[in-house]
Amino acid sequence: MAIIKELNPGDTLKVYEDGVAAEFVVAQHNYEKDLNGKGKTMLMRTTLLKDAVKWGNNKKDVSWKNEPTLRNWLENTYAARLSEDTLKTIVPVTIRYDYGSSESGTLEEQRFFVPRVVDFSGDTALFTGIRRFFEDSLSGGRADITEGSNIYDLWTYVFSTRSTKNYEDGDNTRGEALSLYVKHGRGADPGSPGYINTYWDTTTGQWGVSSPNILVCFCVDENATVDDNGCLTANSGPEIQSNYFGMNGVFGRWGKFGLPYRVYDADGNTITVTEKLNGEVHRTFTAIQNGVYRFEISQKELESFDWNTDYILTVEASDGRTTNRKSCRVNRIRSSGYVVYIGQIKGTADGQSYYWTERNILDDPFNENAPVILDPEVALEANEISSFTFTVPVSNPFYDKLELKKPVVSIEEDGREIFMGYITEMEKNFELDMEVTCESEFGYLQDRDCLVENKFYTASELLALALTVEDDPEEHVGFKGEGKVFLPGNVTVEKPESDTDKETKAISDCWSVLTNSLTGKYGGYLRLRKEIKMVDGVRVYTRYLDYLAKLNDKTDQVIELGKNLLDISYYIKAGDIVNSVKAYGWYKSGWFFWETTNPISREAYNGESIKKYGLCQRVLVVEGTDSTGDSLLKKATDELKKYSGFTGSVQINAADLCDIGVDTDRLDFMKETYVLLEPHGIDDWLPCTKEVIPLHELDQKDFTFGATTAKLSSLQAGNFATAGKAWNAIQSTIGYINK
Structure with a gap:
């Protein structure tokens, strides 16, 4: 089984036509996303239909819209060949059409269509992926394109039989076929007066064309399924x-x-x-x-x-x-718990991944022969550069490995990495022990800058911009060689439709672009995800950075009063309450000498919130002189949606049952946990946005659920004086139950 979005352009699947399997190729994902939104994948038959369908007129221009013969044939005759199962997968889309010199436009709700030349232009990877399907499939062999012919129509598919360079030099000798021409009809140039010769009859080729048959296309949802036999299915x-x-x-x-x-x-x-x-x-x-x-x-x-x-x-x-x-x-592994490593990493030859060249155990409490560090504590925070602090005794055999920036420090929880970073501060104390502070690998993004242009970016484009890395220079190692590359991952955050503002042109470090232009404006979560593969016996790591609207990962362990809750405190802030947004703009009226520019405004508001808390208003200004009442109201409404009323969090000191031998999920950072505390009115899934782990004092773990710590500057830590007693009670109870 496969999902359509997992396939690459050029991959093939089968579609049954009258019970016979026909091969289709994935032509492109996100077909005409400006018209149809994301998630529509274009599939194209790899061979031409041989049906005779007259289409067109040699006396006047015709278009896909005003001459519906072929369109109707596809919608009725061809559609009847497909099974009901296949038809359920097809998504009607809006297509663009252009033909000759007289008409172009869009047409909605089209289940079937034929491709235009621009569907393939400018995309070398796409063209390379599909070209192999047409080189030998044209009846009558490959057609030659004679000197001076104009290529302006839609539905004839011909491979050139001379190289592009020779053609440009006027050399008509045959050469290797390099291009798939989707012809725009022969005849007068569309820029010239007169009709285009558009007579179309699939029974007779025109102008020496080798095969004037139909190349059918349709779109499916990117989540459509390909079954175990490679067939498209609902x-x-x-x-x-x-x-x-x-x-x-x-x-x-x-x-x-x-x-x-x-x-x-x-x-x-x-x-x-x-x-x-x-x-x-x-x-x-x-x-x-x-x-x-x-x-x-x-x-x-x-x-x-x-x-x-x-x-x-x-x-x-x-x-x-x-x-x-x-x-x-x-x-x-030997037991549950945390192991700290120190070593060096290096980038792979392709610059996309990294591997360890040296890796030493710096601390392992469950191995009596392992080195030891003191007071290790890691603080993991959503949308922040996490930190790790510890002290290395002078007796630690890897004491001399400590230096700024270059060594890599990693923490594994039950064999799974939860932190990786580098040393940013070192200070020797009186006993010569080294007090060390590390930042997480997100800090690598502070070490390089990117240019933000004065234009509109989607969330995906901004993420890709911030993560783009140039090839290493010849003179010295670069970010790729050092293994500091992040690849763009999944993006589920979308800007509001009314947000069409351009970014301010500036050079900024890549981390600031992510936090200021994305999470700072649109919320969501930056989640680091790593894929690990064994290559020639070496474990190779590839970083992906996702930008998610919601955390969908969940843990099975429930935080519940009387079971694993140790203490709880709350933080709530009313300063972010906004219940009214007013949008100001301008519009033009009159004509010529009498034209004037007039102000206009619209307000979006929450009446119930105003009654309860009073008016708390924000104002935004829309540049330009083409605002309307509707456009301003939409801007104001989208802005108001950003304010939920309160920001806050629940800080919980809880026993992670996994630490005391229970076979269950861990309470985990960047996962949702079910919190059931009826006396406190909490009965919901809550995202863990901060976790503080003292690696040697597991009864002192702190979990923050709710707003990210960037919004919690005034949050004061609660007094967990009874935490140790509660931990011991829970541990004793579970120990008794397990007897």
């Missing part, structure tokens, strides 16, 4: 939901465990589940709808795992036609 297949399977990262386990997952099928089909360990079947069974199961690994099985080696656990769910599969990696 059957989405069974779904697998899990906080483990399908997630990146490695889960460390030290004792028998079970990883939970849920399966369901939207079509109500019977679900067969197969669990695999490193590709070998572990068990197979028939699942019930919305059934929750656990991939169980016994103590004996775990003890057969090699130490610190990744094992792949896979869950496959099939309805007989479509199989969905998700995997996760498990690493056998």
Whole structure:
């Protein structure tokens, strides 16, 4: 099974026409996104239809709109060849058309269409991906394009038989075919007066064209499915939901465990589940709808795992036609807890990833032979450069490895990395122990600048701009060689439609672009995600930076009064209450000497909020002289939506049950946790936006749920005087239950 958006331009799939499989190619994603929005993928047949369909007129110009013969043939005759299952996947779209010199425009709700030359222009990767399908498929061989012919029509597909350079030099000798020409009809230049010769008859080729048949296209949603046989289908297949399977990262386990997952099928089909360990079947069974199961690994099985080696656990769910599969990696470790490493990294040859060239254990509390550091504490904060502080005794064998910027420091939690960064401060104390401060790898983005132009950027474009890295110079190593590259990841934040403002031209460090132009304006979360692959026996890491509107990852562990809650405090701030936004602009009236520019304004407001808290108003000004009442009201309404009324957080000191041996998810940074505290009126999923972990004092963990710390400058830490007693009570209770 595959999802359309996971395929690349040039990848193929099958579509059944009258029961016979026809090959289609993924032509492009986000087809005409300015007209249709994102998420529509254009599929194109790899061979021409051979049907005879008269289209056009040799006396006058025609267009896709005003001469509907071929359009109607596709919508009726061709559509009848497709199965109901296939037709369900097709998404009607708005297409552009242009023909000859007389007419161009857009046409809505088109299920089928033929491509224009501009659908392929300027995209070398796209052209390279699809060209191979046409080189040998034209009947009658390849047609020659004679000197002086004009290429102006829509639906004849011909490969040039001389190289572009020779053609430009006037050399008519044949050469290697380099270009797919989507012809715009032969005849007069569209810029000249007169009609274009547009007679179209698929039974006879015009002007020596080798094959004037139809190349059919249609669009599907990017989430459409390709089944196990490579066929386009509306059957989405069974779904697998899990906080483990399908997630990146490695889960460390030290004792028998079970990883939970849920399966369901939207079509109500019977679900067969197969669990695999490193590709070998572990068990197979028939699942019930919305059934929750656990991939169980016994103590004996775990003890057969090699130490610190990744094992792949896979869950496959099939309805007989479509199989969905998700995997996760498990690493056998000695015990739960935190290990600190120090070493060096280097960029891969392609400049996209990095690997460790040296990696030493700096601290491991569960290994009595390992070096030790003192008072290690890491503070992970959403949309902030996280920090890690610790003290290295002079007796630590890697004391001499400490230096500013160059060494890399990493923290693993149960074998999964939760922090990576570099040293920014070092200070020797009286005993010569070194007090060290580190910043997270987000700080690499402060070390390089980017140019923001005076133009409009989408959120995706700004993210890509901030992460773009030039190739390393010949004179010295660069960011790629040092392994400091981030690749753009998933973006689910979109600017409001009314926000068409241009960025101010400036040179700024890349981190400031992300925080000032994205999260500072539109909220959301910057989430670092790493993919790990083994290449020639070396573990290679690739960083992706996602910009997400919402954190969808969840932890199974619940924070609950009387179970793992130690203490709780609240922070709430009313300074961000805004219940009215007034937008000011200007419009022109009159004509010529009597033309005037007039002010105009509109207000968006929340009446209930004004009654409760009084008027709290913001003002915005729209430049230009073409404002209308509707456009200003939309601007004001979009701005008002940014203000939820209050910003605040819940700071919780909780026992992470995973630290005391319970087989459950960890309470985790940048994941949502279910918090059930009825006396406090909390019964909801809350995002963890800050986590402070004293690595040697696990009963002192602090979790902040709610607003990110950038908005919590006045938050004061609560007094957790009873935390230690509560921790001991919880630990004793769980110990008693486990006896």
